[in-house]
Amino acid sequence: MLAEKITYPQYRKYPNNKSYFKIISPEKFEEIQVLGNTKTLHTFEAKILPDRNYISDLTFNYKEHWVVCEKSEYEKLKTANLIIK
Known part of the structure; x- marks a missing residue:
């Protein structure tokens, strides 16, 4: 299989x-969760299968x-009143 x-x-x-979600690599991604007017950024790095x-x-x-x-949609959210966790 290729x-x-x-x-x-x-x-x-x-x-x-x-x-x-912004998938950065096979082992890392960012997630922006939207709850009402609150946007929270989580960075996640895979450590297990x-x-x-x-x-x-x-x-x-x-x-x-x-x-x-679209990248522009993600980046627009990322620049708007974001809580980083």
Whole structure:
């Protein structure tokens, strides 16, 4: 099986617009969670296999749970009154 070529970063979001993801590498991503007017940024680095599988699904098998998000949409949220955790 040939590995799919991917260019990072990749951007995804939930269809309900409550979480936005920037996939930085096969082992790291950022998530912006939106709750009302509050936007919280979480940085996540995979340390165990289930975490790597989650990032792989975000990257390659996203169509059942996530949709593609534009970089501009993600960056606009990231610059607007963000709480960093």
